[in-house]
Amino acid sequence: MSTTATRQIVHIDEELCNGCGACVSPCAEGAITIVDGKARVVREELCDGAGFCLGVCPTGALTVEERETVAFDHAAAEEQMAAKLKTYVPQECFRCGTDEDHAPLVPVRTQGRSTWVCTHCLPALIHG
Numbered sequence: 001m002s003t004t005a006t007r008q009i010v011h012i013d014e015e016l017c018n019g020c021g022a023c024v025s026p027c028a029e030g031a032i033t034i035v036d037g038k039a040r041v042v043r044e045e046l047c048d049g050a051g052f053c054l055g056v057c058p059t060g061a062l063t064v065e066e067r068e069t070v071a072f073d074h075a076a077a078e079e080q081m082a083a084k085l086k087t088y089v090p091q092e093c094f095r096c097g098t099d100e101d102h103a104p105l106v107p108v109r110t111q112g113r114s115t116w117v118c119t120h121c122l123p124a125l126i127h128g
């Protein structure tokens, strides 16, 4: 039986979600899935509320809220991550093309789209 806890968890505004799927990949635990054209946290025990998905959403549909839900399940999340690695497609920096296997990537909004920038290119973005 799963325990409950008051903790942070991702909230998806269905009115704002356009189903683009950009938030699925940043969720390392595999908590977000597209169902009937909308993003959903299908298994709340897999969402740790870290919010790494927030920055990539082009519509602002994602927020982190605090509420009572099932406790985060580390073991189940690790199981999901292992399964996800089998279909893993590395993302690339929009500036230099370096993929996440060679440099950490962080989400960035630019020219109306959500994308990724590597830590090598990030200082140039910040300082010009």
Ligand code: SF4
Pocket: 012, 016, 017, 018, 019, 020, 021, 022, 023, 024, 038, 039, 056, 057, 058, 059, 060, 061, 062
């Ligand atoms: S990134 Fe935003 S708009 Fe796209 S599927 Fe996720 S919640 Fe919906």
